[in-house]
Amino acid sequence: MYRRYHLQASLAPDIAAVPSRFRVHVKKRGLASLIIKELIQYRGNQAVVMSRPCVYGVFSGPVGGFAPREHLCVGCLRCTTQYPEFVQIYPNPERKRLGDSYFTPDYVETLHYEARTGRVPVKGAGYRGRFGGEGWNGMWTDMSEIVRPTRDGIHGREFISTAVDIGPKLPFLSFDEQGRLKGQVPTALSLPIPMLFDAPPASVLSEKLAKVLAAAAQEAETLAILPISTVKKFGLSGEAIVPLVAAGDADAVKGLTFEPRMIELDGWNEDLHRQVQARFPKSIVCLRLDRLSQEEVVRSNRAGIRVFHLSLNYHGRGKSGQFALDVIRDAHTAFVEAGCRDEVTLLGSGGIVAAEHVPKAIIRGLDAVSLDTAVLVALQAQFVGDCTDRHSSQFQLPTKLDVNWGVQRAQNLLSSWRDQLLEVMGAMGLREVRRMRGEIGRAMFQVDLEREAFSGIEGYGS
Numbered sequence: 001m002y003r004r005y006h007l008q009a010s011l012a013p014d015i016a017a018v019p020s021r022f023r024v025h026v027k028k029r030g031l032a033s034l035i036i037k038e039l040i041q042y043r044g045n046q047a048v049v050m051s052r053p054c055v056y057g058v059f060s061g062p063v064g065g066f067a068p069r070e071h072l073c074v075g076c077l078r079c080t081t082q083y084p085e086f087v088q089i090y091p092n093p094e095r096k097r098l099g100d101s102y103f104t105p106d107y108v109e110t111l112h113y114e115a116r117t118g119r120v121p122v123k124g125a126g127y128r129g130r131f132g133g134e135g136w137n138g139m140w141t142d143m144s145e146i147v148r149p150t151r152d153g154i155h156g157r158e159f160i161s162t163a164v165d166i167g168p169k170l171p172f173l174s175f176d177e178q179g180r181l182k183g184q185v186p187t188a189l190s191l192p193i194p195m196l197f198d199a200p201p202a203s204v205l206s207e208k209l210a211k212v213l214a215a216a217a218q219e220a221e222t223l224a225i226l227p228i229s230t231v232k233k234f235g236l237s238g239e240a241i242v243p244l245v246a247a248g249d250a251d252a253v254k255g256l257t258f259e260p261r262m263i264e265l266d267g268w269n270e271d272l273h274r275q276v277q278a279r280f281p282k283s284i285v286c287l288r289l290d291r292l293s294q295e296e297v298v299r300s301n302r303a304g305i306r307v308f309h310l311s312l313n314y315h316g317r318g319k320s321g322q323f324a325l326d327v328i329r330d331a332h333t334a335f336v337e338a339g340c341r342d343e344v345t346l347l348g349s350g351g352i353v354a355a356e357h358v359p360k361a362i363i364r365g366l367d368a369v370s371l372d373t374a375v376l377v378a379l380q381a382q383f384v385g386d387c388t389d390r391h392s393s394q395f396q397l398p399t400k401l402d403v404n405w406g407v408q409r410a411q412n413l414l415s416s417w418r419d420q421l422l423e424v425m426g427a428m429g430l431r432e433v434r435r436m437r438g439e440i441g442r443a444m445f446q447v448d449l450e451r452e453a454f455s456g457i458e459g460y461g462s
Ligand code: SF4
Pocket: 024, 053, 054, 055, 056, 057, 058, 072, 073, 074, 075, 076, 077, 078, 079, 080, 089
C-alpha cells in the first residue's frame, strides 16, 4: 500500500532564554518629550502614542519605550533613523555566547527557528548574506531553469522522493530464462529521509537525551546511533536504534536483547566484526572511520563491509585538516575507482549545521547524513568553549529538558530540513535524492569560477 511520508511539525517554544539580537538604548528624556508632543498631536490616543516609533512592538509594552521589548527588535533601524537623538540600536554582545567559532550565532538562531516551528526560515527581504566564502559557502547548487525545469515538491503537486537505501546493493540484476531474478537480493534498509541522528558526545549523553533521539528517530522512521553502553544502561530497543560498538564491547554485544537492523563499528577491528556477525547475522554492519582511502575500501570490501560512516570533527574537518567537501569527495572517488560505488552506502557526519549542507554533502558523494551538533542545538544545548572533537567536546543541555518537547524539536528540525531539501531538489529539477548523490555536475564551486574568470590576470591568486 502506498503511504505518503509525512513529518508532523508543531510549535515547540524555546525552554531556555535566548539573548535578543539587538540592544535598544533609549534616552528617557527624549522619549518623554516625543510622547508629550504626540499625546497632543493624536489627541490622547494612548495606543498610537505608546507604540511609536516601532511597528514591531518594541515600544508597545506596559511602559512603552521606557522598558523596550528587545526580543521583538528586528534591526530595521527605522527608530534610530527618525530619532537619532534618543534611540540607538546595538548588536547584543551576549549573542556571541551562542554556538562556537564554527556553529556561529547566525546558524544557531536559524536552527532554533527551524526546531521551534518546523518551518522554512524566510526573511522576506531577499538574501542579505555573502555569495561565497569558505567551506560549504564556496559551493553552489545549479538551479538553472534552462538546464532542467523546476519541480514542485514542497507543496506536494509533484512527488520528489527523499528515500535512501542503506546496506549492500547489487551492481546489476540478472534474470534466468523464465524472467526470474537470479541469486539473492541483499537486505538493505530503506529510510524515507537521508538524515540520521549521530551518537552525542559523552559529556552530554544522559538518559533523557538518549530517549529523545531514540523516540524522534522512531517517529521519523530513521535511525539513531547510540553507544551500546547507553543502549543497555537505559534499556533502549527498537528498529530505530543503531548500537555503536568499539573494541572492548564484545560482551555488551553478546548481551544485547534485541536484534538491531544495523550495528556500527567504531573503527576497524576484525575480531569484533566477527563477533558482531556471529551474534547478529542479519544485521547490517556499518564501519565508522575518519577517512576512507583506496586501501581501506579494498580491505573493507574483502571483509564484506558495505556501509561506511565517514566521521569528521564537529567543524567538518578530517584528520589531515581537509574540509568535508574534499574528504567526502575523496571517499566517494575511492569507491568509484574501486568499481563498487553503487554497491556500498556512504554516511557522513561532522560540520553539517544548516539545511543547505545536506544537499551539498550528498552532491559531494554521501548517501545520507548523520546529524550531530545540529540536534543538540535544536535542543538548546549550549557550547562550552570551542566544540571540535567528538570525544572531548562539552555541551550543556537545558535543565528543563523534557523528552516529549525534545522529540518534537528534533522532528521539527527534520521536517524543516526535509522541506528545504525538497526546495533544492525541486529547483535543480531532481526527482529523487538517490540520483543526487555524487552529481557533481549539478554544482558550481567558487574557486573554479574564479579561476575561469581571472586566471592569467595579474594579481589573481596572490
Ligand atoms: S530597529 Fe526597528 S525593530 Fe528595532 S526598535 Fe527600532 S524600529 Fe523597532
